[in-house]
Amino acid sequence: xxxxxxxxxxxxxxxxxxxxxxxxxxxxxxxxxxxxxxxxxxxxxxxxxxxxxxxxxxxxxxxxxxxxxxxxxxxxxxxxxxxxxxxxxxxxxxxxxxxxxxxxxxxxxxxxxxxxxxxxxxxxxxxxxxxxxxxxxxxxxxxxxxxxxxxxxxxxxxxxxxxxxxxxxxxxxxxxx
Numbered sequence: 001x002x003x004x005x006x007x008x009x010x011x012x013x014x015x016x017x018x019x020x021x022x023x024x025x026x027x028x029x030x031x032x033x034x035x036x037x038x039x040x041x042x043x044x045x046x047x048x049x050x051x052x053x054x055x056x057x058x059x060x061x062x063x064x065x066x067x068x069x070x071x072x073x074x075x076x077x078x079x080x081x082x083x084x085x086x087x088x089x090x091x092x093x094x095x096x097x098x099x100x101x102x103x104x105x106x107x108x109x110x111x112x113x114x115x116x117x118x119x120x121x122x123x124x125x126x127x128x129x130x131x132x133x134x135x136x137x138x139x140x141x142x143x144x145x146x147x148x149x150x151x152x153x154x155x156x157x158x159x160x161x162x163x164x165x166x167x168x169x170x171x172x173x174x175x176x177x
Contacts, residue, residue: 004036011039011063012056012144014049025061027115035062041104044069044089044144053144057094065112066091066104085133085156090142093152098135108153132160134173 002008011019015079019029019039033039041048068087088101096104110119118127133156140152163171 002035002037005038005112007040007065009039009042010044010047010068010151011041012053012095013047014144015046016122018049018052019056019061020052023055025056025059029061035169036066038108040065040067041087041091042067042069043090048144049150050144051146053094057096061092061101062091062096063104065108066101067109083158085131089140089152091105091157092135092154092156093140093142093150107149118137120166120167128165129163130161132151132162133158133160 015174019025021027021142037101041059066084066087070083073174084105088105088139091101091104107116107121110116110121112115113119119129122130123130136157137153138155139150139156142152143149158169159171159173160167
């Protein structure tokens with residue numbers, strides 16, 4: 001039923017029918033991706049399960065969009081969602097390359113919204129919006145909706161957010177010696 005450009009959200013949820021069949025990504029799901037259906041992580045509090053994500057990722061079935069599906073109740077709360085850098089860090093721990101994570105969190109959503117001519121890139125003529133982060137090494141815990149936990153060795157830490165050339169957030173770390 002899904003067509004090119006349609007977006008399937010909550011791709012790694014663990015309740016009811018999932019993208020897996022017999023522990024592997026379903027041929028129908030692979031077919032949907034080949035047809036141009038876009039898969040969004042949309043983690044949320046109840047829509048991410050390691051028992052679905054890990055086997056899919058082992059097959060190379062990564063999200064094309066990484067979003068949080070956050071609500072007021074989940075911003076900076078607990079270990080399921082917190083914020084976008086936290087979710088991006090979860091995908092680092094699952095083996096996704098940083099360049100692909102950034103593309104999935106910024107560029108692909110801009111394309112899907114029909115705003116790739118203005119957003120999702122730092123090319124000349126764009127709006128000049130950027131999130132500056134650093135990769136911090138350590139021992140970090142990531143959780144899923146079923147209560148399972150995994151350790152990761154890196155966390156993306158926001159340093160500064162600039163929107164249309166104006167600083168909206170600055171943790172002052174860039175100004176420290």
